Structures are given as C-alpha cells and as structure tokens.
Amino acid sequence: MLELDEKFFGRFGAEYSPNQIIFCEYEPGYEFYFIQKGRVRIARIINDREKTIDVLMPGDVFGEMAILEEQPRSATAIAMEHVRVLKFHRDNFDALLQGNPQLAYKLLLIFSKRIYDAKRRLMILLLEEPSLKVMDVLIMLAEQNPQYDFESEISLNSNSQQIASWAGMAEADAQKELTHLTRVGKIDLYEDRVVVKNIRDFQRVIASKRKHMFS
Amino acid sequence: MGGSLQGGIMTRAYKPGSIIYFENDKSEYIYILKSGRVILTYTKIDTGEELKEEVRQGEFFGVKSALGKYPREETAQTIGETVVLALSLSDFEKMILKNVNVVRKMLRVFSNQLRRLNRTVRTVLGDSDNVNPQLELFRIGEHYFKIGDFTKAIYAFKKYMEYYPDTDYAKLAMDRIRTINSGGTAADSMPVPGQKKSAPDSFDSFSMDDSDGGFSFDDSPPPASGQKGSSSSGFSAGETGSSSEFSSEIDDFLSDSDDDLGDFSLDEPAKPKGSSLQDVYNRAEASLEMNNYGAALEIFREVITRASPSKPNEKRLFIDSYYNAGVCSFELKDLKGAMNYFAEITRSYSDTDKLKGAMFYIGRIFEMAGQGEKALAYYNKVMNMRPRDSINSKAMDRIQALQKNR
Structure with missing residues (x-):
C-alpha cells in the first residue's frame, strides 16, 4: 500500500x-x-x-x-x-x-x-470460434498467477459466469463450451473453479490458431 | 556484445543487426538507447500487420513489459553499432524518482494506449463508441430511477444538472429528483422525450443492487397479464400456498387478544338524507386528505354500510371505502381495526387494485406490532407486485429501514 x-x-x-x-x-x-x-x-x-x-x-x-x-x-x-x-x-x-x-x-x-x-482481452475477443475463446480465457487466467506450474494440473478460481464475461459471450454459450471440454476430459468443472489438466495443450492450440489467423 | 557495470546500471554494446530481445521473451530489464539505432517490431493484434518504430536516442524501451512483468510485446533489433543502458527495475525506479517529468511523459503515452485499446475492445464487443456523453449520463440516472435505486439515480441526475444546467433534460432531471423525494417512482412521472424503450419493459427484471446489504429480489418475470388490478399482482392465482400462510398469520394477529374485533359494520351510520353515495364518499375522502382521520373513518363506514358490493356501480366505492377505513384506523393507531379492513380486502377483493396497498398496510401493522419478520414478508410481496408505483418504493424503503435496524 x-x-x-x-x-x-x-x-x-x-x-x-x-x-x-x-x-x-x-x-x-x-x-x-x-x-x-x-x-x-x-x-x-x-x-x-x-x-x-x-x-x-x-x-x-x-x-x-x-x-x-x-x-x-x-x-x-x-x-x-x-x-x-x-x-x-x-x-x-x-x-x-x-x-x-x-x-x-x-x-x-x-x-x-x-x-x-x-x-x-482483445486477443481473446478476436478469436472467432467460441471454443477457442473459452480456452484462451483459461490460458489467460493461468498466466495471471505466476505461482502456477504449467507442466501440471492447474486449478483456476473462476466460475462460468466470469469466464463468459472475459470471453464476451453469453453465460449459456460459455457453459456449453466448458461442458464440452469436461466431456472430452480436458478440464474438470466445479461451481467455483475450473481444473485444467494440461494448459500447455491449450496454449499449443491457440498459438497455432493465431499464427494462421491472418494468413 | 560487451557489457560493463556502471553503478548497477549495465552498459551494453551490440553489433549491427543484433536482437536485444524477441517478442514474447520474458525479462525485467528496461533499456535506454545511448548511441546507434534500435528498431522495435510489433505485430498488430487485430490485423496481424507488422509495425516498426524507431527508438530515439535517450529514449526508454521495454518499459511496459518489464514493469507489468509480462512477455515482451515487440522485438528490439539494432541497426549499426549500438550502445544501450540496461536497467533493472530498482535502477529504473531510482532513476525516475529523480525525474518526474519523464514519468509524466510516459504516463501520457500509456494512457493514450490504454484509451485506444479500450476503444477497440468496445468495438469488438459491439458496444457503440459513437455516443453522446451528455445523453448517456442522463440515461444512467434513468436506469437507476427505473430499478428503484434512488440514491444512485439522484447522484446521476444531480451531476447532470450540474454539468448541463441549461438543457431540457436538466429540467427533466430536476423533475425526477422531485418525484423521488416525494416518494414516487418511474410509473408516476413523465416519459423521457425521444426514448424508444417504454418504461414497463425495463421493469421486467427487477433486482435490487446486491451490494445493497445482500438483499435481492427474484428476477423471474411476473405473470404475463399485466393489467391493472388483475390477479397478476402475484398474490392470489397459483400461489394458494403462500396466500393461505399469510391469511393464517393475519388470523393469528387478530386472535392475539380478545379485543372486540371489527366493530366497524355494526354502528348505525348517521345517514345524511338526500346525498348520493358518491357525495358521501367524496366527503370522506376530503376529510382523509385533511388528515382528519376520525371524521373520515365515520363517513367511510357509512359508505360501507350503504353500498352494496354486488351492485357494479357501488362496488368500487365499497372497496375504496373499505381500504380507506383501514388507512384511517391505521393512522388512528387502531391496529386491529385496520387489520380487519385490510385482511378483508386480501380475502374477498384480491382481484382489485387495492390489494397491493392493503398488503403494504398489513406489513406496516406487523411492523408497528413489532413483528418485523412478518412485516418483511409482506413488503417483499408488495415489492414484486405490479404495476410498480409509489407503493412498491415505499415497501422498499420499509425493507431497507427494517434491515438497517437488524
């Protein structure tokens, strides 16, 4: 202070x-x-x-x-x-x-x-697919805390409403994407937090997407 | 590249074409260009286009990412033989503490960048940037006014009058403040000229600010029919459970002691001959308006006795008199008497526009009798009843008062 x-x-x-x-x-x-x-x-x-x-x-x-x-x-x-x-x-x-x-x-x-x-935030919003936006929000939330070890599971203290707000999406749409990620085993979804199994995986997807975004 | 220590600050010499740092590198060094040339290359995030910018001698670079502890946003490359000073964060801090002008300049650059970025974010989100701040300030007041957050509404309207005193909206702002101060609500006051949305639309989702002491209301839309005085007021139809629960509370209240209950209808009224029922009612209302409750009560009772609720043209006067007799009794501190009148309205005339007022007064009666919880239950009901008018806001005031005293 x-x-x-x-x-x-x-x-x-x-x-x-x-x-x-x-x-x-x-x-x-x-x-x-x-x-x-x-x-x-x-x-x-x-x-x-x-x-x-x-x-x-x-x-x-x-x-x-x-x-x-x-x-x-x-x-x-x-x-x-x-x-x-x-x-x-x-x-x-x-x-x-x-x-x-x-x-x-x-x-x-x-x-x-x-x-x-x-x-x-702008980088997230510029991604077109809702699934990528949600993924990138999770990456951003992970980046915000320097304590996280990106090589292991990461528990983010955010709910779907906050994630939707960062992604500029309706909560229901964000919820849909999060449910999908849960179903394919990429994350575990709780009421007040999200556990990401492999954040590096998400980073690769997003980085590759960004690389080809303007080409 | 060579380096030498100079009082904690490193001097570094680079050959032509060297990279001082790459985009996305992480580093806490801040640089000052001493001699030679440095080109910064950014990738514009919304178009992917590459932007180049040359650093001038004596200028800082790599400041933001070092201070914010995030990856480099640009690549820094030398042209020709170049010498830079590399500062750690604490070196930088010490240096700028001695030179506030540099800070001011940096702040100006940063604030411009932030403003531009925020504008782009808003554009991407579809928020229009093309707004008239004057009108928008008034709209903020309107928003809080409509949802009944009057403290905030008054703030916005006052600011509006302060900054834009000679406009039509300033007059309207003043009118709004008056309406609020006299206990009115959006429903009572004039519409905003040129505003597309009609007031009732914005009532669809009514919720009190949740910072307001943790008290919030159900957001679910009310029953579809919104006509005045219909059972859509949310008490009778489909809510028999809670309705009977409420009725039993009223019965409890009334049977609390063995006072003589509701002797209102037994008195033989002084029947002024030749005057129509409407005339009598008008006389009663005049007395009520002059706060002459005792006299008004007498005359309302007379109307009640004379009028027959089964006759369509007398039903209105009958019910209004019932209600006003309750108000008079309440003002005369005859709580049981008042409860009788209001309870009768909730039982037999719940399909009229007097239901909400009666419910409010029942809340008041419970409150006066020291039964805050029951009072709250009634005020809550009233809050969610339509159409929204000054009674809703009075109920809200009572809720807030009760919660404050807890």
Whole structure:
C-alpha cells in the first residue's frame, strides 16, 4: 500500500457510505482516487443491466484516466462499504508527483498492467470460434498467477459466469463450451473453479490458431 | 556484445543487426538507447500487420513489459553499432524518482494506449463508441430511477444538472429528483422525450443492487397479464400456498387478544338524507386528505354500510371505502381495526387494485406490532407486485429501514 505523507490525509481524504456513487459513467472526470479503506465496485450499464467489471481493494487506484485526458468516465465507481479514499485533482497532479515520486512509479506500474490486460482481452475477443475463446480465457487466467506450474494440473478460481464475461459471450454459450471440454476430459468443472489438466495443450492450440489467423 | 557495470546500471554494446530481445521473451530489464539505432517490431493484434518504430536516442524501451512483468510485446533489433543502458527495475525506479517529468511523459503515452485499446475492445464487443456523453449520463440516472435505486439515480441526475444546467433534460432531471423525494417512482412521472424503450419493459427484471446489504429480489418475470388490478399482482392465482400462510398469520394477529374485533359494520351510520353515495364518499375522502382521520373513518363506514358490493356501480366505492377505513384506523393507531379492513380486502377483493396497498398496510401493522419478520414478508410481496408505483418504493424503503435496524 502506498505510504503518503500524513498531511495528505487531511487535504485529500474523502469518505463514502455503502452504495454511494463516487463517480458515474459518462460524468466528466478530473480526479483520480487511491483507496485507503473499504472496497469499491466498478460497474457499467450494459443493455439496461448494471454489470460489475471489477472490485477494487485498499491500495488500488481508480479514475486514473482522468489524470491526463479530458474524457468522461468510462464506468461508475460505487462504494461497497464504508470507503475512505485519497482524491486528487488533475490540477494538483504535478505538485503531487513532485512531492511523491513513489506515486508516480506506482501509476506507471498500474498503467502497464492495465494495458497488458486490455491487450490480452482483445486477443481473446478476436478469436472467432467460441471454443477457442473459452480456452484462451483459461490460458489467460493461468498466466495471471505466476505461482502456477504449467507442466501440471492447474486449478483456476473462476466460475462460468466470469469466464463468459472475459470471453464476451453469453453465460449459456460459455457453459456449453466448458461442458464440452469436461466431456472430452480436458478440464474438470466445479461451481467455483475450473481444473485444467494440461494448459500447455491449450496454449499449443491457440498459438497455432493465431499464427494462421491472418494468413 | 560487451557489457560493463556502471553503478548497477549495465552498459551494453551490440553489433549491427543484433536482437536485444524477441517478442514474447520474458525479462525485467528496461533499456535506454545511448548511441546507434534500435528498431522495435510489433505485430498488430487485430490485423496481424507488422509495425516498426524507431527508438530515439535517450529514449526508454521495454518499459511496459518489464514493469507489468509480462512477455515482451515487440522485438528490439539494432541497426549499426549500438550502445544501450540496461536497467533493472530498482535502477529504473531510482532513476525516475529523480525525474518526474519523464514519468509524466510516459504516463501520457500509456494512457493514450490504454484509451485506444479500450476503444477497440468496445468495438469488438459491439458496444457503440459513437455516443453522446451528455445523453448517456442522463440515461444512467434513468436506469437507476427505473430499478428503484434512488440514491444512485439522484447522484446521476444531480451531476447532470450540474454539468448541463441549461438543457431540457436538466429540467427533466430536476423533475425526477422531485418525484423521488416525494416518494414516487418511474410509473408516476413523465416519459423521457425521444426514448424508444417504454418504461414497463425495463421493469421486467427487477433486482435490487446486491451490494445493497445482500438483499435481492427474484428476477423471474411476473405473470404475463399485466393489467391493472388483475390477479397478476402475484398474490392470489397459483400461489394458494403462500396466500393461505399469510391469511393464517393475519388470523393469528387478530386472535392475539380478545379485543372486540371489527366493530366497524355494526354502528348505525348517521345517514345524511338526500346525498348520493358518491357525495358521501367524496366527503370522506376530503376529510382523509385533511388528515382528519376520525371524521373520515365515520363517513367511510357509512359508505360501507350503504353500498352494496354486488351492485357494479357501488362496488368500487365499497372497496375504496373499505381500504380507506383501514388507512384511517391505521393512522388512528387502531391496529386491529385496520387489520380487519385490510385482511378483508386480501380475502374477498384480491382481484382489485387495492390489494397491493392493503398488503403494504398489513406489513406496516406487523411492523408497528413489532413483528418485523412478518412485516418483511409482506413488503417483499408488495415489492414484486405490479404495476410498480409509489407503493412498491415505499415497501422498499420499509425493507431497507427494517434491515438497517437488524
């Protein structure tokens, strides 16, 4: 967690009660936030339904796109419980960076990670067959945890709904693919996790597909 | 290639055409081009096309993948004799901590890349990127308004008024906030001009936000017939089990003590001669509107006695009077009396539009009597009854209040 000078708490601290909106999708945004306490839900309204995109924890940053660009918010941030944040206006950004180069470094890390995640997601979405999309989501989930040994079975803590969301598919369609993979013995499907027998196998399939995608 | 140590930072010299790293390599080094030339070759992921980019002297490369600890996104190759500085992550950190301007520049590049990527992701997912943020902000408010998440609706509408004060929608936003503050709901207020979807559509799947204290409602669609006052309100038809369960609770409540129950119909009403039933009813309603419950109750009782529910033209007045007599009794804190009136509506007139209000009041009665669980059961029923109107939102308010006090 980011260690900031005590004086910043007084100057930049803000608090939110449960279910309170911190900022709203499409609202012009000039501030970014560091979570000090409590969880924050990031959601978008898609087809008249509120979908949770992410749940952020203390130490996380959100609204960071507002730092350098004048664009409306791309999602809504909602306090899940009592939330305490540090809230920085883009006008203070330079002063903030000068006084807290640690923060600058942390922001670079965050952007690097987000860019990769977005790119990885795009790679999944660009695969045409639903079966390949689901496979690649499983690979991506495995890649996210450096602890996994790719030479043996890997247990992923994700359910079919999360997998469907990553793959940009309806849950029923993702479920169908997962059921198929279970039937052919490639995975074991549980309510809250998926066990992949041989992730290298999936990687080979996807790599070969990508190689020929544009030829 | 040769290397030399320079205060933790390595200086590396490469021959022409050398590869500094390949796409998909994993490495935590970040490089600065000192002299010579370096070409980065990317494969565009959406078209497969190869992109080349030359690094300028003094520039960093390999930053993102090193920081994010993921595989290299590009291949870095030298042209001509080239010297680079190779920094470990901690060297890099130390270096940029002294030069915030470099960080700011990098952040700008990164944020542009992220914005572009997100746009492509949205396009692939079929989300239109061609939207008007002003209108969309209003729509966010509408969404929360329709599902009854009023805290969030008010936030969006207020922001809308703040940023776009001189628009027609700002007036509408203000109207929405007023409606919410006066306890109304989407059904009571004017439609949004030019909005294609009719309000009832969006009611099909009603669910409260699950972050809202873990309380959520059944998502299943209601019975097909949605006409006002029909039994589609989800209580009578097909739910006999729960209905009788509820009835027995009411009986329990009423038999809790041996108070005289429901003496309402025995009183001989003061019959003002020559006035029509409708006139009498109107007088009662006027008293009710002035919160003159005692007087109103007297007159509603009179209508009940005079009217005959079997006559089609009097049935309406009879039932409305029954209901309003219940409201008056409730306001007069005569809980048993009120329960009698409302229970009769759930028993004999469950096919009328007064059923939901009666159910709500039964919930209130249980709540006042300290029986929170039963109250909740009734409020839950009310929440899912159609058409959705201010009674539904009042039930939701009561549910939230009860849950808070648990």
